Amino acid sequence: MRLEPIAHPSLARRAGLPALALLATLLSAMALAALAGANPLAVLGQIAVGAVGSKFALLETLNRATPLIFTGLAAAVAFRARLWNIGAEAQLYLGAIVTVLLGTGALPGLLVLPVTALVAALAGGLLLLGPVLMKTKAGVDEVVTTLLINFILLLLVSYLLEGPMKDPMGMGWPKSTPLVTEARLPRIVEGLRLHWGFALALLAAAAIWIIQTRTKLGYEIRAVGLNIHAARFAGIPVNCVLVKTALLSGGLAALAGWSEVAGLKGHLSLDLSPGFGYTGIIVAMLALLHPLGVVVSALFVAGVFVGSDAMSRAAGVPTYIADIVLALALLYMVLALGLTRYRLVRG
Amino acid sequence: MMEIFDILLQASFWAAVLRIASPLIFATMGELICERAGVLNLGIEGIMVIGAFTGWIAVYAGLPLWWGVGAALLAGMAFGLLHGVLVVPFGLSQHVVGLGITLLATATASFAYRLILPEVTSPPKIEPFQPLGLFGPILGAQTALTYAAFGVVAVVAYVLYRTPLGLALRACGDNPAAVAAQGLSVTGLRLGAVMVGSGLMAVGGAFLTLSAFSSFFFEMVNGRGWICIALVVFGGWGPGKALLGAMLFAGFDALQVRLQQTGIGEILPYQLFLALPYILSILALILMSRRAQVPGALMIPFRKGER
Numbered sequence: 001m002r003l004e005p006i007a008h009p010s011l012a013r014r015a016g017l018p019a020l021a022l023l024a025t026l027l028s029a030m031a032l033a034a035l036a037g038a039n040p041l042a043v044l045g046q047i048a049v050g051a052v053g054s055k056f057a058l059l060e061t062l063n064r065a066t067p068l069i070f071t072g073l074a075a076a077v078a079f080r081a082r083l084w085n086i087g088a089e090a091q092l093y094l095g096a097i098v099t100v101l102l103g104t105g106a107l108p109g110l111l112v113l114p115v116t117a118l119v120a121a122l123a124g125g126l127l128l129l130g131p132v133l134m135k136t137k138a139g140v141d142e143v144v145t146t147l148l149i150n151f152i153l154l155l156l157v158s159y160l161l162e163g164p165m166k167d168p169m170g171m172g173w174p175k176s177t178p179l180v181t182e183a184r185l186p187r188i189v190e191g192l193r194l195h196w197g198f199a200l201a202l203l204a205a206a207a208i209w210i211i212q213t214r215t216k217l218g219y220e221i222r223a224v225g226l227n228i229h230a231a232r233f234a235g236i237p238v239n240c241v242l243v244k245t246a247l248l249s250g251g252l253a254a255l256a257g258w259s260e261v262a263g264l265k266g267h268l269s270l271d272l273s274p275g276f277g278y279t280g281i282i283v284a285m286l287a288l289l290h291p292l293g294v295v296v297s298a299l300f301v302a303g304v305f306v307g308s309d310a311m312s313r314a315a316g317v318p319t320y321i322a323d324i325v326l327a328l329a330l331l332y333m334v335l336a337l338g339l340t341r342y343r344l345v346r347g
Numbered sequence: 348m349m350e351i352f353d354i355l356l357q358a359s360f361w362a363a364v365l366r367i368a369s370p371l372i373f374a375t376m377g378e379l380i381c382e383r384a385g386v387l388n389l390g391i392e393g394i395m396v397i398g399a400f401t402g403w404i405a406v407y408a409g410l411p412l413w414w415g416v417g418a419a420l421l422a423g424m425a426f427g428l429l430h431g432v433l434v435v436p437f438g439l440s441q442h443v444v445g446l447g448i449t450l451l452a453t454a455t456a457s458f459a460y461r462l463i464l465p466e467v468t469s470p471p472k473i474e475p476f477q478p479l480g481l482f483g484p485i486l487g488a489q490t491a492l493t494y495a496a497f498g499v500v501a502v503v504a505y506v507l508y509r510t511p512l513g514l515a516l517r518a519c520g521d522n523p524a525a526v527a528a529q530g531l532s533v534t535g536l537r538l539g540a541v542m543v544g545s546g547l548m549a550v551g552g553a554f555l556t557l558s559a560f561s562s563f564f565f566e567m568v569n570g571r572g573w574i575c576i577a578l579v580v581f582g583g584w585g586p587g588k589a590l591l592g593a594m595l596f597a598g599f600d601a602l603q604v605r606l607q608q609t610g611i612g613e614i615l616p617y618q619l620f621l622a623l624p625y626i627l628s629i630l631a632l633i634l635m636s637r638r639a640q641v642p643g644a645l646m647i648p649f650r651k652g653e654r
Contacts, residue, residue, distance in 0.1 A: 003438060003650055036462055084442050134629075140636045141580075143389065143442055147573045148625045159618040281446060318461035323454030330447045331433065338439045 003342040017340050018288070021332035029325045036317040043315055050310025051303035057310065059194050063264060065295075065302035067092070067273065069201035070256035071280025072287065072294040073208050078128075078249035080212070080289050081225045083242055087131065087146030088253035089277025090153035091124035095254025097157065098123045099261045100165055100176045100268045103183030112183040117258055124254020125247035127153075132246040136239045150277065157270060167267065176268040185263035197259030201295075204252060208291040211248075221245055253277060282330045288337065301326060350609040351602070360601055362488035366559065368597035369489075370395070372496040373551030374575040375582070375589050376503045377423075377544040382579055383507065384540035385520040385644045389445025390430045391548050392572030393452030394423050398549025400456035403556035403563040404463060406473045415557055416492070416550055423549025424542045426452050431541035435534050438648030449572070457565060475561040492550075492558045497590075499547065504586040516540055520642035523649040533649045548572070570625065577628035581635050584642060592631070600624050 006013070029047075030040035052058050071088045078085035098120040107115055131145040158174070160166075165176040185195045212218035220241045223231040232238045260272055283301050287293030308322035354360050374395055381388040388394075402419035406412055426448055433444045464470070476490035507513035515536055518526045523533045551571075556563050578596065582589025603620040606612055612620070 003436070032458070086446065134633055134636075138633050138636050140632045144573055144576050144580075145629055145632060148570065148577070148629050151570045151573075151625045152622045155618040155622045159616045163616065278446075278450065281443075282450070285443060316465070318458050318465075320454055320458040320461060324451065324458050327447055327451035327454050331429075331444065331451065334439050334443050334447065335433060335437065338437050342438070344436075 002345060004345045005342055006340075009340045013340050017336035018333060021329070021336040024332045025325060025329040028328045029321065032321050032324060033315075033317055036321070038315045038317050043311055043317055043321075046311035046314055047304065047307035049307070051307030057306065059192060061299065061303045061306045062194055062198055064306050065298045066195075066198045066201050066263070067256035067260050067276045068279060068283050068298035068302055069198075069205060069295055070252050070259065071276050072283030072298050073204055073280075073291060074249045074253035074256075075280045075284035076287060076289045076291060076294050077208060077212075077221070077252065078245055079225075079284060081221045081242060081245045082228070083132065083135075083245050083249065084141075084143045085128055085131075085146055085246070085249045085253075086143050086281065087128060087149050087250075087277070088256070088280050089273060089275065090146070090150040091127050091250045091253035092257035092260075092273050092277050093153045093157050094127050095120035095124045095257030096261045096268045096272055097160065097165075097257075098254070099183070099258045100179065103179040103262065104177050105180050107183075109182045112180070113185070113262070116183060116262065117255065120254045120258040121251035122247075124252075124257075125250040127254075128246040128250030129243065132242055136242060154270070157268065161268065161270060165268065174270055178267045179262060183262060184266060185259065195259075195263035197263035200255075200259065204255065205291045205295045208248075208252075212291060217241070217244060253280070256280075279326070282326050285330050285333055288333075350606065350611060354602060354605045357605075358484040359488075360605065361485045363601040363604075364594060364597045365485065365489055365493055366597075367600050368593045369493040369496045369558070370551040370554040370571060371575055371578060371593040371597065372500060372590060373554060374548045374572060375551075375578045375593055376499050376586060377547030377551065378575050378579050379582070379584060379586060379589055380503065380507075380516070380540050380544035380547070382645055383520045383584060383642055384516050384537045385523060385642055385647065385649070386431070386434060386537055386541050387441045387445060387646050388427075388430060388541060388544060388548075389442060389576075390426060390448030390452065390545065391445075391575060392568060392570070393449030393456075394426050394545050394548040395552030395555075395568045395572045396456045397422050397426060397452040398552030399556045399567060400460060400552075400563055401549070402553030403473060404459070406557060407471060412474075412476055412557055416553055419549040419553035420546040423552075424546040426549075427542040427545025428538070430545065431538040434648070435537045435541070438650065441646050460563070460565075470562045470564065472562045473557070475556075476558040490558045492554050496554075500586050500590045507586065517642075519649075520644055523644050527649070537649075548575075551575075574624060574628050577632050581631040583635065583640055596624065596627065599627055 030044060033040045033043035050057055051061050071092065074085065074088045099116050102116045102119060103112055131142040134140040134145055135142045161174040161176060167175050167177045185197050188194050188196055188199060220236050223236055224238055224241050228238060256276055261268055265272065279301060283294055283298045286297035304322050304326060308319050311317065312319035374391060378388055378391055398419040401422040402415040405418040406415040430444060430448045433439050434441045476492055478488050478490055480487045507517060515526055515531055519533055519536045526533050552568060555567055560567065578589055578592045581592040603623045607617050607620050
């Protein structure tokens with residue numbers, strides 16, 4: 001058995017294989033539900049109802065999708081250049097730290113929101129710059145460095161919450177001083193629990209799509225990702241492109257932290273992100289790294305999480321079914337992508 | 348400085364170094380085998396979690412301790428097979444598949460834990476491996492699994508450098524076309540290496556539940572897998588130097604725990620001490636990457652007849 005490249009994959013192949021991957025995901029979810037002793041179809045139904053079945057459920061899904069759009073875009077932008085940023089979790093938390101730092105009275109009223117967002121994004125970008133420089137200057141694999149930085153940043157948050165940023169009114173809970181009202185993102189519609197972070201996430205997706213399809217940087221990022229040696233030979237400033245990609249990707253991940261603190265929670269705590277940074281990788285891969293696809297897949301992934309929470313309470317299947325199903329979805333999709341470009345032949 | 352000196356003179360410090368190093372040694376050897384054969388295995392973190400869980404739940408279910416180790420080994424090899432099939436014959440991105448395996452294995456452990464023990468709030472304890480009590484206070488404080496870890500290093504070094512199989516494995520990582528020209532199967536060798544390596548990673552995870560903590564917690568692996576990847580680089584892809592790296596690393600880890608209880612620990616926040624292992628790993632990567640002998644075909648899928 002060996003792989004033979006396909007020069008021009010047919011449309012059926014390009015659309016059919018990802019569709020098969022989604023079908024396999026669905027079947028796996030049903031198998032896991034059966035394994036847990038529940039009725040597979042009923043479990044799927046309960047997940048769907050729990051995700052979009054009521055106004056409350058739908059808003060919860062949109063809220064959950066907001067940080068995932070940002071971290072999904074962060075992964076999509078970086079992976080397009082074959083820059084393996086697995087540090088979105090750290091960049092998210094740094095964005096949140098900056099938001100609390102500037103949003104608790106340090107800045108005057110009107111400036112607070114835009115300045116916290118900008119500085120948070122910049123800080124996240126700079127945090128990814130370290131691993132990128134280690135990659136370009138010393139040849140250190142950025143996967144490992146970005147992963148290790150995630151652990152360091154979480155310890156930094158733990159330190160800040162017990163010391164300098166501790167909420168004096170927190171009754172012993174490890175959380176930060178709350179943001180001032182001017183630093184909070186308002187709700188889109190008064191009375192509905194959905195903040196402007198969601199709209200800004202959509203805007204970010206559109207902006208990244210424009211950058212990727214309509215600008216020189218987008219072209220250069222694709223060239224570096226397709227073949228770094230060819231790109232260098234063609235005169236593209238590869239290191240410079242990688243630095244710009246890092247600033248963009250780290251910045252997007254940091255905005256997830258900014259939007260969670262300024263839009264949803266109002267303060268920083270150690271459970272701000274249940275792994276949004278890592279889930280962003282799944283979101284990006286399911287979207288085949290397309291920025292507008294990221295929005296769709298973030299909604300799907302958020303729905304699976306929110307729906308599974310509701311289903312778990314009713315059907316007694318552990319909520320971790322969501323994590324398994326999404327990890328499987330990632331592997332199925334990577335396999336489907338691989339098989340679009342190669343076919344297995346004998347010999 | 349006097350505090351550090353005092354700590355270095357304690358037998359309990361050196362006993363802790365060997366204990367902390369043991370899971371790292373198993374997992375580092377596992378990763379090293381994979382990478383020498385040309386496959387980066389980022390599934391390591393999740394495979395350590397599934398190993399920790401499988402070993403613990405098997406012993407909790409009534410199996411003897413060594414069967415628990417065996418169960419962890421098999422679980423690791425199963426995930427290794429999945430990783431191997433996706434990245435070797437199918438040639439998919441080793442980065443993405445590896446992360447996917449880590450997410451899948453971690454989620455599988457959590458799901459199975461909740462399925463088997465739906466109601467418990469704190470995980471039940473098991474009777475772990477006991478210290479053997481041989482050869483004085485430092486070696487005597489170690490369990491049989493620590494001795495096994497050092498045994499594994501010797502076996503890996505012997506097989507890699509002294510047997511035809513080792514030669515073929517190293518060639519798979521450096522020049523797979525030469526292996527294929529010898530009529531050997533690059534796919535088979537790489538698959539085997541990933542499976543055996545993943546099995547060792549899982550045993551490293553099982554050390555945590557069966558020898559160190561006697562119970563299973565969701566966050567217990569806590570980045571050890573990623574640290575082992577750094578240790579492989581630090582050791583220049585050689586088993587001896589990687590062992591040295593794991594010991595050095597464990598030394599710093601044992602030292603930071605003890606320094607927290609001295610005068611230095613009162614001045615500096617404890618989080619800084621906890622961050623030390625990760626910071627050291629990054630420093631080690633920067634210092635060693637330039638000089639390191641990276642296997643020439645690491646992360647490059649092999650396709651027969653393609654150049």
